[in-house]
Amino acid sequence: MVKLTSQRQALLDFINASNRHWDADELARALADAGTPMGIATVYRGLAAxxxxxxxxxxxxxxxxxxxxxxxxxxxxxxxxxxGAIEEFAHPTIESLQLSVAADRGFTVSGHQLVIFGLCRGCSNQGL
Amino acid sequence: MVKLTSQRQALLDFINASNRHWDADELARALADAGTPMGIATVYRGLAAxxxxxxxxxxxxxxxxxxxxxxxxxxxxxxxxxxGAIEEFAHPTIESLQLSVAADRGFTVSGHQLVIFGLCRGCSNQGL
DNA sequence: ATGATATTGATAATGATTATCATTTGCATC
DNA sequence: GATGCAAATGATAATCATTATCAATATCAT
Structure with a gap:
């Protein structure tokens, strides 16, 4: 049985309080800076849990x-x-098209990941 | 200036002769088995080139x-x-929708990666 | 208090990839 | 054919994110 310990709560709070995408190392450092250090292995396990x-x-x-x-x-x-900025987007049509193309192949979808790479608005305008 | 050496040609031939998706280690072993061994670092560099x-x-x-x-x-x-089977699919509508959602955000797209995870037809039917 | 169970943390291990660096190869030029 | 140069090669060390190990600790129900 997985427990929501105070350390895991701290991890969760930290992420919920921000709009960022964090990696384990960044979180370990941020928590240490905030005065609630935790071992790096605990960070990894906590995030997975x-x-x-x-x-x-x-x-x-x-x-x-x-x-x-x-x-x-x-x-x-x-x-x-x-x-390195990460923007989020939702597109229901893209989602449903994925499901239909998978269904055509007899594929039972459990998840997917779509990442678009490029230059954000700000960086696109740098070169002007 | 990048050269297409005989070892890189061997890498290319190996991949072109198959329908698989290879990682560096598999290629190193396959090439060794084929009698044309090459250092693992050379495999990595060759693939990147x-x-x-x-x-x-x-x-x-x-x-x-x-x-x-x-x-x-x-x-x-x-x-x-x-x-672990990898199937390929192309879907022009998904592609163009990606471009349009990116354009809406002022994003200049350089690439993207979409991976759908799930069970292939064969594995879906295992449980029946 | 007693146990049972899960968590923690320091650290070792893993695994893919990249860096280092001395040696070798391929090619153009003399 | 000799020389020189630029790039490639290979053995191996290094890197970096992540996971495994394992002893110590915390949590919680009885």
Whole structure:
């Protein structure tokens, strides 16, 4: 049975209080700075526990996994390859088209991940 | 200046001759078995060189990068979480919807990656 | 208080990928 | 054919995120 310990609560609060996407290392440092340090292994385990409890969402990027609030509806991501900003978007039609193309192949969908890479508005305008 | 050496040609031939998605380690072993061994670092560098030359495509999965032929049109992937099979699909409407949602945000798209996770037809039927 | 169970934390281990660096190869030029 | 240069190669060390190990600790019901 998974417990929502005070440390896990701290992790959850930290993420819920922000709009960012955090990786384990960033969280460990932020919590240490906030005066509530916890071992890095505990951070990893806590994040995994919170995610499997549905209290956090995550995106698995090429190199690392980043966690975000779970209190929103499903969405996908757009990542700026210049400044690293992560924007979220939801597109019901894209979702349903995915399901239909999967169904055509006899595929039982359990999840998906769509990431669009490019330059955000600000970085697109840098070059002007 | 990047050279297409005989070893890189061997890598390319190996991938082009198959329908699989290969990771660096699998390729190193397969090439060794085929009697043309090459250092693992050379495999990594060769794959990166071939990809940047547009001769190979790749998908970056959670843990590792897999390479595939580049002689097909752009497509996305469906991965069976049970048997590991990777199926390809193309869906022009999904593509164009992505571009339009990105444009709405002022985002200049350079690429994207869509992966659908689930059970392939065969594995879906296992449980019946 | 007693146990049973889950968590924590320090640290080792893992696994994919990249960096290092001395050596070798391929090619153009003399 | 010799020389020189730029790029490639290979063995191996290093990196980096993540997971495993394991002893110590906390939580909670009885």
């Amino acid at each position: 919170l995610e499997s409890a549905g209290l956090l969402d995550s995106i698995q990027l090429a190199d690392k996994k980043r966690y975000e609030r779970a209190d929103k509806a499903h969405h996908d991501h757009m990542i700026c390859t210049d400044c | 071939l990809e940047s030359a547009g001769l190979l495509d790749s998908i970056q999965l959670a843990d590792k990068k897999r390479y595939e032929r580049a002689d097909k049109a752009h497509h996305d992937h469906m991965i069976c979480t049970d048997c």
